Amino acid sequence: MRVAVDAMGGDNAPTVEVEGSVVAAREFGIPITLVGDTEKLRQELAKHNVQGLDIAIHHASEVVGMHDAASDAVRRKKDSSIRVAFDLVKSGEAEAVVSAGNSGATMAAGMFVLKRLKGIDRPAIAQIFPTLRGKTLVLDVGGNVDCKPIHLVQFAIMGEVYARHVMGVEHPRIGLLSNGEEDSKGNELTRETNAILKNISFDYEGYVEGRDIFNGMVDVVVCDGFVGNVVLKLSEGLAETVGKMLREEIAGSLLSKLGYLFVRKAFKNFKKKVDYAEYGGAPLIGINGVAMICHGGSNVKAIKNAILFAHQYVCKGVNQRLAEKMETEFTAYMQQCDAVKEAAAG
Template identity: 50%
Template sequence: MRIAVDAMGGDYAPELIINGAIQAVKEFNLDVVLVGDKAAIEKLLKKNQYSGSHIEIFPSSEVIEMDEPPALSVRRKRDSSIVRGIELVKRNEADAFFSAGNTGAVACAATLSLGLLTGIERPGIAIIVPNLKNISLIIDVGANIDPKPSHLVQYGIMADVYSRYILNKTNPSIGLLNIGEEESKGTDFMKETHALFEQSRLNFIGNVEGKDLFSGKCDCIVCDGFVGNVALKVSESLAETLMIFLKREIMSNFMGKLGAMFLRQSLKRIKKKVDYAEYGGAPLLGINGVVMIGHGRSNSKAVKNAIRFAAEEVERKVNDKILEGMKKI
């Protein structure tokens, strides 16, 4: 198993990307190809005293920055770590690709170079979030901001497969993110999508609401990429804001400081529960190849776990299962 990793993408690249890759090859039975600035990577491998044979370097001279327009940058920067990394998968020199860099550029390069699975019209980004009962999968959180109803049903199929084979769920339930539960709710687009889901063979439980992202009402939540992206960023921001409120309160008085001392372990466990780094990355599903996208702020733990999940997606043949699922719609 060989995972290509964009060494240059993410807020803490290349340092924490390389640390994460080193941890991954030490903990899991796989190899990593670091794509990027050869000299910088070599220096960091040396600094981390890694001299094993499980990490290789594939040199690339360009970097697509976080705020560059995806399609244009992919076309112009042919020697970027993202374009080169995807090409390794295309040529079967790597089994999967992970990047914590420009999400749009990764999605664009992957779609152009690897293509989509037969029957899939658009790729979708799926994320795993903790809920009151367990975990749920949300798709799409930003790859496709102007979808058709059929795209959302395809996301449902991909969510079903990913939940079964990676998250080990039996007959995962699928909800459609809407503004009310009744099937008459929402825009015409939502009603049309609801009807298509009703006709599918998926375990469709109907519309769910924003509150159900964390309630555990269903295993998978399907939404359009615009709404999903807003919901994801709202959630991240709110969790951080509440933590800042808590810190401010705690530090403002003696009792608070005392209480926080006793609560340290509890708070740590909650942080672990809601930490995106536990899953590390978000699979870009629908691509004819395995591509994992990391949070811009990915730390070494997130990188390590994203590499692990990418490897599992390859091992468990998620794409073959999606193709089978498409045949049975």
């Protein structure tokens, strides 16, 4: 299988995209097509030893910038690198897309070119968070700001399948993010969702709270894309702030500076554990294809790992599993939705 890398999208494009692709091709033997300005990509590739690596270039004359509207990838810039990357998947020349560009545009182009999986109304962006015990998958973290209960139910099913088949969790525990554990808590959206999720055939643990994302209480945390995006950015910001505050304190005295020499390695290991680059990218789940959305400021390691995760997503047949799960659950949960709505109405 071949991965199409949107080489022009990220903050440091195409330098990190090209180097990340070279490293992925070398370390994992994954064939790659770099999509973007041929001349620029040739120049970047010339900096590396690519002998024996299967790296192709596919020209795209346009780029969707971070400040462009997401719909530009669909309407205005039809020859943009992100749009062309999805076209390659559609035509069968590649099987997955990796992009560090405008995430809204990636989502829009993915939906437009590849369409959605049957039974999925809205694809979701799923982000892996490090926890004390392992990892937690949170979705949606940005795609869908105004959701209906049925969307959250679909996110839960998508998260369960991803955790099981890509993260290797045998019986994923699912939680719904809320402002308290009791069923009486939550808002209108979560209360209706909570009632439906109790009847889906997976390990649903009910409401979880903000703190549970990091204590590993569940494997999958479901929320709408507005809340999920706040969670994502807050976590990045807080981890950074904690690090800065500690360094400021340590720099405050000679003795602690000395001591820091000895704990430096511990800090480094910790940083690795919470480093988003380790998780590469966030899968866009629910489209009829595979796409990994990377942080705009991704480094070489993040691109490399995103390519690896895209490869695993394809090899483990996540979309096929998802289609099967939706097939078996769809009727059941549609009935549940109707039952809950009727109960609420009458």
